[in-house]
Amino acid sequence: MSNYHIKHLEEYFQVYRKSVRNPEGFWEEVAEEHFLWRKKWNSVLEWDFTKPEIKWFDGAQLNITENCLDRHLNIRGDKTAILFEPNDPNDPAEHITYRQLHERVCRYANVLKDQGVGRGDRVVIYLPMIPDLAISVLACARIGAIHSVVFAGFSSTALATRINDCGAKMVLTSDGSYRGSKAIDLKGIVDEALKQCPDVKSVLVTKRTGSEINMKEGRDQWVQPLLDKAYADCSPEIMNSEDPLFILYTSGSTGRPKGMVHTTGGYMVYTAYTFKNVFQYKEEDIYWCTADIGWITGHSYIVYGPLANGATTVMFEGVPSYPDFGRFWEVVQKHKVTQFYTAPTAIRALAKENLDFVTKYDLSSLKVLGTVGEPINEEAWHWYNDHVGDKKCPIVDTWWQTETGGILISPIPYSTPTKPTYATLPMPGIQPALMDENGKEIKGNQVDGRLCIKFPWPSIARTIWGDHARYKDTYFSAFEGKYFTGDGALRDEVGYYRITGRVDDVIIVSGHNLGTAPIEDAINEHPAVAESAIVGFPHDIKGNALYGYIILKETGETRNRENLAKEINQLITEHIGPIAKLDKIQFVPGLPKTRSGKIMRRILRKIASKDTSNLGDTSTLLNPEVVEQIMKESL
Ligand code: 6R9
Numbered sequence: 001m002s003n004y005h006i007k008h009l010e011e012y013f014q015v016y017r018k019s020v021r022n023p024e025g026f027w028e029e030v031a032e033e034h035f036l037w038r039k040k041w042n043s044v045l046e047w048d049f050t051k052p053e054i055k056w057f058d059g060a061q062l063n064i065t066e067n068c069l070d071r072h073l074n075i076r077g078d079k080t081a082i083l084f085e086p087n088d089p090n091d092p093a094e095h096i097t098y099r100q101l102h103e104r105v106c107r108y109a110n111v112l113k114d115q116g117v118g119r120g121d122r123v124v125i126y127l128p129m130i131p132d133l134a135i136s137v138l139a140c141a142r143i144g145a146i147h148s149v150v151f152a153g154f155s156s157t158a159l160a161t162r163i164n165d166c167g168a169k170m171v172l173t174s175d176g177s178y179r180g181s182k183a184i185d186l187k188g189i190v191d192e193a194l195k196q197c198p199d200v201k202s203v204l205v206t207k208r209t210g211s212e213i214n215m216k217e218g219r220d221q222w223v224q225p226l227l228d229k230a231y232a233d234c235s236p237e238i239m240n241s242e243d244p245l246f247i248l249y250t251s252g253s254t255g256r257p258k259g260m261v262h263t264t265g266g267y268m269v270y271t272a273y274t275f276k277n278v279f280q281y282k283e284e285d286i287y288w289c290t291a292d293i294g295w296i297t298g299h300s301y302i303v304y305g306p307l308a309n310g311a312t313t314v315m316f317e318g319v320p321s322y323p324d325f326g327r328f329w330e331v332v333q334k335h336k337v338t339q340f341y342t343a344p345t346a347i348r349a350l351a352k353e354n355l356d357f358v359t360k361y362d363l364s365s366l367k368v369l370g371t372v373g374e375p376i377n378e379e380a381w382h383w384y385n386d387h388v389g390d391k392k393c394p395i396v397d398t399w400w401q402t403e404t405g406g407i408l409i410s411p412i413p414y415s416t417p418t419k420p421t422y423a424t425l426p427m428p429g430i431q432p433a434l435m436d437e438n439g440k441e442i443k444g445n446q447v448d449g450r451l452c453i454k455f456p457w458p459s460i461a462r463t464i465w466g467d468h469a470r471y472k473d474t475y476f477s478a479f480e481g482k483y484f485t486g487d488g489a490l491r492d493e494v495g496y497y498r499i500t501g502r503v504d505d506v507i508i509v510s511g512h513n514l515g516t517a518p519i520e521d522a523i524n525e526h527p528a529v530a531e532s533a534i535v536g537f538p539h540d541i542k543g544n545a546l547y548g549y550i551i552l553k554e555t556g557e558t559r560n561r562e563n564l565a566k567e568i569n570q571l572i573t574e575h576i577g578p579i580a581k582l583d584k585i586q587f588v589p590g591l592p593k594t595r596s597g598k599i600m601r602r603i604l605r606k607i608a609s610k611d612t613s614n615l616g617d618t619s620t621l622l623n624p625e626v627v628e629q630i631m632k633e634s635l
Helices: 009-021 023-034 064-068 070-076 098-114 131-143 156-166 186-194 223-229 265-278 296-308 327-335 344-351 378-388 468-475 516-524 561-575 601-608 624-632
Strands: 043-048 053-058 080-085 094-097 122-126 146-149 170-174 177-179 182-184 202-206 220-222 244-250 258-263 286-289 312-316 339-342 368-371 395-397 432-435 447-453 483-491 497-502 506-509 512-515 529-539 543-552 584-587
Touching: 009 023, 023 043, 023 265, 053 265, 064 070, 064 131, 064 265, 064 296, 070 098, 080 098, 080 131, 080 327, 094 098, 098 131, 098 223, 122 131, 122 156, 122 186, 131 146, 131 170, 131 244, 131 296, 131 312, 146 156, 156 186, 156 244, 156 258, 156 561, 170 186, 186 202, 202 223, 220 223, 244 296, 258 265, 258 468, 265 296, 286 296, 286 327, 296 312, 312 327, 327 339, 344 378, 344 543, 368 378, 378 395, 432 483, 447 497, 468 483, 497 506, 506 529, 506 543, 512 516, 516 529, 516 543, 516 561, 529 601, 543 561, 543 601, 561 584, 601 624
Parallel strands: 080 312, 122 146, 122 170, 146 244, 170 202, 202 220, 286 312, 286 339, 339 368, 368 395, 543 584
Antiparallel strands: 043 053, 080 094, 177 182, 244 258, 432 447, 447 483, 483 497, 506 512, 529 543
């Protein structure tokens, strides 16, 4: 029996049991049979969640791009690796074969080397969803540089914070980017950010929109002429299994983003393994994940997982609503997509539109549908199942995180019977536990609690860049000896998991994780603002939207409220990006606080969701009169 490809439920249970009984033996077999190592490991796993320290395949040597590119050249060199579908449907799609991708990555890698980038150096990539994004990611990996992709929708301040946090000396970007009918001045945002980043010595620019931009003498260069001159082969840097592959930032409960560090060997093994099984990937498939490579989903399931399996992975530059709401389905029909992986927020937005946008296309190529990023509501699940999958395609509701590197809980198509809103069963090697508030594990079924993982898996993040104490504090301190996910979950009568949402101060808006603290920090910069608190409230399309409670300084009290609200959202756009704008702003005289001075967000959440019949335990509330007034004036 091969552990690598699960084909039915019985086999899943067998493999799962084996993976839990002997995790090291299990992952060793997978790693040995399916990957190219330059040197074998000394030990499969060393771990200690109290330090915390986790090492997979320690002592092994490899280059992940050899696994994603070189080893495919003889068997599938002329197969499409990346199928690029541009923003404008009238522009031709680009089929980049494995051979071409190999060459382009090598050229890009040589350019980076010429610019003085080497092993262990950090490179920030701020590019839209164009081939150079995937190519430059792989080029970094080729030479052992650590990539840190920053989603190209982030503001200049957010970009600067990330560049400085990881100490990058080089930034890769483009002149501009397309978003539906709009062109965005990306280079302008980079220029603005770099005013705060004195260490950045060089910026390479890909031409995309052809718009006028500034090129700073001695710092900025167009990348194409350099690529044209570069040598088309670049031997891979031989990396250790535990060398960092990339840093990817995620929000936390304080203002500073957390640079999650992923390493090489374990990440490769786990993302490839889960890609194969969760999408039941077969050689002739055309797989499409609509995420941006700026998020973990894009790293693991557009780039590394698919390419490690020799798959054809679609890279889509556009948006679901341009030129109209049929765009996704037009692309599925055009490229005969077999696996389609998207976010609940996109499904909800499309489900709201006329069904003709879906029915007019032939979606019969589809075999598996996936969702990720937030809990999917039942209505959206059924719409996806009925109208996109024609009730024939299993839906994989995949639960995982930036920190986990790969999918941890998900059905396996044609094996696990699906159940709407349930991520169902753990992947092989994943040992979930539900914990109560006192730190005790809740055994048995039909229970709910805080979701932890008891045992390491190969793609768990190893640390937070530059702040191991915070890594320990955030993930390994709440429940001793366990990784705490920050999510709540329930386990039903057959042991299926349903993720109920975050239990911390992170709000997921349209699939983007937003920490409340950085948004509040941005608002509090406004000279008229004394204090603020942000909570989420249910929103039909975005899943959650943001509701801001804002206390004005006395000097601000006389200002026009509408203008103030606009200025506040402007500040948020500048500091974080437009995704973090507040849908509702209520100016309040005070905030509900505990006697120890903590804002009682629970109460604010209830008011924002118009669910005030029972505010729960208010015995520690210091100022009930404020709550009365906030309720009276709520929006
Ligand atoms: C991959 C990704 C992680 C948080 C996670 C959880 C939520 C992700 C989910 C889901 C319910 C799913 N989440 N997938 N909630 N069902 N299938 O999204 O990573 O951006 O780090 O977000 O997203 O709350 O903790 P990331």
